[in-house]
Each structure stands twice: as C-alpha cells, then as structure tokens.
Amino acid sequence: MTDNNVEPLLPYDQPKTQPAVHGGQLSIVSTVFLLCALSLGVGVFLVPTVFGSLGLIAGVGLLLFFGSVSTAVGYFVVGIASDLEVSSMADLAQCIVGDRKAANVLVIYSNISVIITLVTGNAGHLQLVATMMFDLMEVFITGNYGDYECTRVHKGIILAIFLLVVMPYCFISDLSLLKHVGESVSVVVILTCTVVMASCFSRLQTHGADGLAGGSFPLPAAPPDAATLLRLVPTICYTYTSLFTLFPIRSILIASDGPSVAQKRLQDAVLFSGCLQTAIYTSVGVVASITFGTSAGHIVHGHANGNGNILYNFPNHNYPITFLCLCLVVVIVLDYPVIQFPAVEAVLRMLPKERGPCCPSCSSWFGFSARHIVSLCFASIVLAMVVFVPRLEDLFGLCGSLGISGYCYVVPGIVIASKSRDNKSHVGMLFGGFVVVLGVGVFIASTCFVVKHIMQD
Numbered sequence: 001m002t003d004n005n006v007e008p009l010l011p012y013d014q015p016k017t018q019p020a021v022h023g024g025q026l027s028i029v030s031t032v033f034l035l036c037a038l039s040l041g042v043g044v045f046l047v048p049t050v051f052g053s054l055g056l057i058a059g060v061g062l063l064l065f066f067g068s069v070s071t072a073v074g075y076f077v078v079g080i081a082s083d084l085e086v087s088s089m090a091d092l093a094q095c096i097v098g099d100r101k102a103a104n105v106l107v108i109y110s111n112i113s114v115i116i117t118l119v120t121g122n123a124g125h126l127q128l129v130a131t132m133m134f135d136l137m138e139v140f141i142t143g144n145y146g147d148y149e150c151t152r153v154h155k156g157i158i159l160a161i162f163l164l165v166v167m168p169y170c171f172i173s174d175l176s177l178l179k180h181v182g183e184s185v186s187v188v189v190i191l192t193c194t195v196v197m198a199s200c201f202s203r204l205q206t207h208g209a210d211g212l213a214g215g216s217f218p219l220p221a222a223p224p225d226a227a228t229l230l231r232l233v234p235t236i237c238y239t240y241t242s243l244f245t246l247f248p249i250r251s252i253l254i255a256s257d258g259p260s261v262a263q264k265r266l267q268d269a270v271l272f273s274g275c276l277q278t279a280i281y282t283s284v285g286v287v288a289s290i291t292f293g294t295s296a297g298h299i300v301h302g303h304a305n306g307n308g309n310i311l312y313n314f315p316n317h318n319y320p321i322t323f324l325c326l327c328l329v330v331v332i333v334l335d336y337p338v339i340q341f342p343a344v345e346a347v348l349r350m351l352p353k354e355r356g357p358c359c360p361s362c363s364s365w366f367g368f369s370a371r372h373i374v375s376l377c378f379a380s381i382v383l384a385m386v387v388f389v390p391r392l393e394d395l396f397g398l399c400g401s402l403g404i405s406g407y408c409y410v411v412p413g414i415v416i417a418s419k420s421r422d423n424k425s426h427v428g429m430l431f432g433g434f435v436v437v438l439g440v441g442v443f444i445a446s447t448c449f450v451v452k453h454i455m456q457d
Contacts, residue, residue: 028268032276044284045192120402122336129329166333197284211294348371410436417433
C-alpha cells in the first residue's frame with residue numbers, strides 16, 4: 001500500500017481503487033483476448049519472414065524464450081501490484097524504488113515506453129492493413145491485381161479514412177466497453193492462422209517444402225550475422241505485449257470482482273494468453289517458413305509487394321484467405337483504440353492536474369478535451385510513420401527496441417528485483433536482474449541496427 005504521507009511523483013500517479021466501469025464483468029475468455037488484443041494482430045504474419053532470415057532453430061528458440069520470459073514477468077507483476085494495491089506500472093515503480101529521484105526517472109521512462117511502443121505498434125498494424133485494403137480493392141474493383149502502385153498518397157488517404165472511422169472510440173475512458181473488439185481481433189487472427197496453416201499443408205502435398213534442404217528457397221541453418229540477429233530480436237519481442245493492457249484490465253476486474261478474485265483471475269489469464277500467443281506464433285512461423293522458405297512475405301506481383309506479410313504468398317483466388325484478409329482489415333482498424341488506450345492513459349498521468357493557464361473555464365475545457373487532443377496527436381504521428389517508414393519489420397523493430405524493452409523488461413525487472421530483495425528471494429532477484437539486462441541489451445544494440453536499416457531506404 002502506498003504511503004499517504006508521501007507526495008506523489010506525478011499528479012496522475014496516484015492509485016485509483018474504484019475505476020469507473022460501465023462495460024460489465026469480464027469473463028476469463030474476454031480477459032485473455034483483451035490481453036492478446038495487441039500481440040495477436042498482423043505481427044503473427046510477419047514471423048515467417050523473420051524465420052526466413054534467422055532460420056528455424058534461432059527463430060523458434062527466440063519465440064519460446066521471449067514468450068516464457070514475458071509470461072513470467074506478467075505473472076510476477078500481477079502479484080506485486082496486488083500486494084501494493086497500485087493501478088499502473090508507474091505507481092508500481094514509485095512504490096518499489098526508495099530513492100525519490102530514481103523513482104521519478106523510472107516513472108517517466110515507464111510512461112514514455114508505453115507511448116513509443118503503442119503508437120509505433122499501431123503504425124505497424126495500420127501500415128499493413130492500409131496496403132492490404134488497397135490490394136483488395138484492386139482485386140475486386142478493377143480486376144487488375146498488381147497493375148497499380150500503392151503510393152504514399154494512396155496509403156495516407158486510406159489510413160485517414162480508417163482513423164476517421166475509429167476516432168470516436170478513442171475518446172472513451174472505459175476499456176471494458178471495447179472488450180468485444182479484443183475478442184473479435186483474437187478470433188479473426190486465430191481463424192486466419194488456422195486457414196493459413198491448412199493452406200500450407202495443402203501446398204506442401206502438391207509442391208513440397210520450399211524451405212527445407214533441396215527446396216527452391218531453403219531456410220538458413222543460422223542467422224547470417226550478429227547484426228541481422230540483433231535487428232530482428234525486437235520483432236520477436238513484439239509478439240508478447242500483454243503487459244500494456246494489464247493494469248487497465250486489472251482495474252476492471254477489481255471493480256467487478258474484488259482484489260483477491262481479480263488477482264487469481266488475471267494471473268490465470270496471463271498464463272493462458274502467454275501460452276496461446278506462443279503456440280500461435282510458433283505454429284504459423286514453423287509451418288509457413290517450411291512451406292515457402294525465404295520467399296515467405298517476399299512475393300511480388302507487379303506493383304503488389306508482400307512487404308514481409310505471409311498472406312501475400314497465397315493467390316487471390318484462395319477465397320477463404322482473401323475473405324479473412326478483409327476481416328483482418330476491419331478488426332485491426334477497430335483494434336486501434338484498444339492499443340492506443342494505455343498510451344493515452346500514460347500521457348494523462350503525466351499532465352498536471354491544473355492545466356488551465358488562463359482561467360478556471362479554460363482549465364475545465366482543457367480537462368474535458370485532454371483525451372481528445374492526445375488521441376488526435378497520436379493519430380497524426382501514426383499517419384506520418386506509416387507514410388514515411390515503409391518497411392513493416394522496421395516499424396515492429398522500433399516498437400520492440402525502443403518501447404517494449406523498457407516497459408516489458410527494464411521497468412518490471414527493476415520492480416521484481418527490488419521486491420524480491422525486500423522479501424529476501426534470491427531467485428526473484430536473479431530473475432529481475434536478468435530481465436533488466438535483457439531489456440537494456442535490446443534497447444541499445446537492437447535500436448542501433450534497426451535505425452541503420454531504416455537509413456538504408
């Protein structure tokens with residue numbers, strides 16, 4: 001429990017024990033799907049391309065490694081947050097770290113990591129679906145697939161339309177109202193993965209395995225060099241991002257079920273979501289990369305370019321996948337407010353309570369409009385990133401190296417190590433320290449190689 005005599009580091013970093021909830025109770029299924037709403041997106045269809053560069057052994061090894069570490073971190077964080085009765089990662093860092101200046105830095109770093117990760121992640125999602133929507137219109141409206149180029153202007157227009165559709169949902173302050181969006185995203189992605197793997201098995205019977213030795217596009221036995229490995233590591237990290245929606249979901253569960261039940265349900269959901277994400281990413285990555293090898297995600301048909309997306313390896317007359325591509329466009333666009341929600345909350349926590357520089361009426365007006373203004377600013381940034389960073393793997397790489405490394409590894413690692421030190425748990429201290437080192441390594445090394453790759457465009 002926080003000390004009531006200690007002044008909070010930031011005006012919005014005080015625990016909210018009774019959050020406003022209007023969307024009803026979350027079932028265990030809804031909780032799992034909301035936790036998966038960010039990671040079970042289009043990133044899963046980029047994994048075979050990553051395997052094409054790293055090889056099966058390194059690719060599967062990294063997926064299992066980061067899946068296990070991320071799930072364990074989430075499980076620990078839920079327990080610690082329940083013990084201290086806090087409502088955000090920033091609150092958790094503030095309670096754990098004794099030195100005020102160090103805690104202040106950690107709180108700000110935590111909030112900035114949330115913002116970077118989720119804004120960049122949304123850009124990666126919309127980058128893919130904007131291009132996919134252009135190609136779907138080309139197939140079904142013009143009938144001349146590959147004849148037209150999706151320029152930056154086309155992509156920007158499509159994206160602007162998408163954002164106009166979903167912006168009203170970005171202004172709500174209760175995440176539980178979007179629980180059906182999380183369920184829809186997870187269901188469509190899981191269904192698409194199932195159809196993709198079935199299509200891969202069918203192709204294996206007729207064309208053989210292009211990714212194995214003797215195939216047309218054999219996978220490498222190992223990463224070609226350390227630079228490639230370090231550049232693609234954060235793309236694997238991106239697959240495990242449930243921690244970003246953990247605290248908003250925890251607040252909803254506490255309001256409906258009480259603290260003790262909420263802790264047990266959320267810890268179970270963390271385990272289920274971690275296993276589900278790991279199983280789906282590994283299955284799709286292995287099956288698709290064996291089927292297509294290094295050509296996975298690199299199919300070019302006229303002006304249409306897969307850009308790392310395995311769905312482009314299937315012909316447009318494969319109507320089950322084509323229809324699911326359209327469904328993906330719809331649910332990923334609707335998922336934008338769910339992904340953005342924790343980032344907006346992070347900004348609002350950092351804003352001062354008294355925001356009106358002129359008069360009380362200005363303060364009241366700005367207080368009412370803060371969420372709207374922040375959401376619109378994020379939409380503008382996402383639009384710019386989609387237009388000017390064309391490669392998917394670079395967007396997802398930046399998301400992992402700059403944001404996920406801090407929020408999902410460095411900050412919770414410090415929290416786990418500090419709490420374990422207080423409890424004299426040597427295992428917890430070692431695990432927390434390892435997670436911190438892992439996060440710092442990804443942040444420093446991977447960011448350098450991702451930025452270098454972007455500069456080559």
